[in-house]
Ligand code: SF4
């Protein structure tokens with residue numbers, strides 16, 4: 001059995017018009033044996049598609065899949081720091097806490113310090129307008 | 141035996157003063173009792189950090205050659221008020237950038253305005269100053285554009301007509317749609333609640349009858365030193381209070397002033413409230429001299445004893461209806477959940493408790509190190525005996 005560890009990678013895919021109708025996610029699953037978690041999807045008026053996905057699979061399969069996507073003309077940005085919490089800008093006001101649906105932003109109720117757990121973040125971006133101090137950035 | 145401020149200052153100078161924060165005094169008094177605590181403790185320090193509208197700076201940018209008498213002025217494209225004198229201007233914290241789309245694209249982001257210019261200035265960044273004038277015989281110049289820096293200014297003073305609210309509303313939204321307010325984003329149908337007070341650390345909740353805080357009180361202001369210069373606008377000390385004298389509604393306010401050049405950007409932060417506008421978050425700490433047991437007992441206030449009114453910001457507040465949906469205390473608010481109309485609602489602060497605590501701690505260190513002496517107020521601010529009533533605008537003519 002193949003013991004290669006399973007890796008996870010979050011990426012943003014930007015599809016040019018002509019690829020929007022292709023069954024890309026189907027190929028990623030079938031041809032590259034990847035698991036796909038769609039975190040966010042958006043098709044803009046000019047029909048350019050944006051998809052934020054998490055790929056899980058063997059490293060070499062992820063690599064091959066990325067080459068396949070690039071060949072199709074899909075542009076790829078890593079999403080390791082998709083939503084970025086800027087600790088030095090954060091005042092720990094907690095304004096974002098009742099807005100964040102996933103618990104990625106949370107408060108230590110004793111110290112009243114806010115922290116961010118990117119593992120829990122579902123990239124909904126709701127916290128961005130809620131932060132009065134621009135302490136959360138979206139990298140898309 | 142009661143102490144005086146002069147005696148406390150003598151102890152501070154000798155490095156013998158006992159100073160604790162408004163949090164620390166709670167446990168300390170519980171252990172030692174009021175009598176002993178009042179004898180031993182000299183100063184209790186408070187703190188608050190949050191958006192405080194009705195703030196701004198005035199400064200003098202120096203005369204140019206040839207001279208100009210400023211008629212209209214912009215700082216990084218944010219208009220400032222020039223109707224003071226030739227080169228004296230006042231910049232308000234809530235002023236928007238000249239070209240800000242505001243809420244035309246709803247909800248507006250309000251990413252930069254007066255509060256941000258103040259933060260940038262204190263950070264030492266260069267600010268673009270643009271001046272236009274009509275020209276006079278003695279001030280002939282009509283236009284000027286240059287970069288200015290806080291170090292080049294003659295005087296730069298933070299002067300806030302209303303800060304340090306003694307208690308505030310808790311905001312909720314009863315409507316079916318999301319609303320954007322100065323109390324933050326409020327989710328429909330009681331989806332969340334926001335509050336804005338440091339509770340048991342808050343300056344005027346530790347001195348509910350303004351026994352020691354008055355005109356002339358020296359304070360921590362924006363990371364530097366400032367003074368209480370008057371009661372603030374909308375000062376309203378005659379609201380309903382608890383048995384312990386704590387106002388249950390927004391009550392007293394303070395006007396404060398201090399040298400901007402001594403302040404720090406950590407404690408003066410530009411604020412962008414989506415869909416509402418810009419403001420300035422300010423750190424303020426007020427020392428309370430423990431002159432007697434009564435003053436000490438006020439400083440032992442706990443979050444659980446401070447009540448605030450829950451107000452609907454979708455209809456009641458905008459229409460000027462003073463209706464409360466219920467009362468909650470700051471212990472509940474700070475726990476992250478309150479219950480209103482049988483519904484559990486997540487809470488968010490706008491005022492940072494962590495930063496308030498840091499300010500109380502900093503001020504305590506300043507006093508212990510002898511860097512900060514207490515001042516004797518020269519005049520009290522009006523209390524509940526004043527029978528002040530807030531006036532609503534009567535539209536006429
Ligand atoms: S993007 Fe959504 S889930 Fe992630 S931190 Fe912001 S509000 Fe929470």
Ligand code: SF4
Nearest residue numbers: 090091093094096131
């Ligand atoms: S709203 Fe912004 S400043 Fe406030 S706690 Fe959240 S991230 Fe920090």
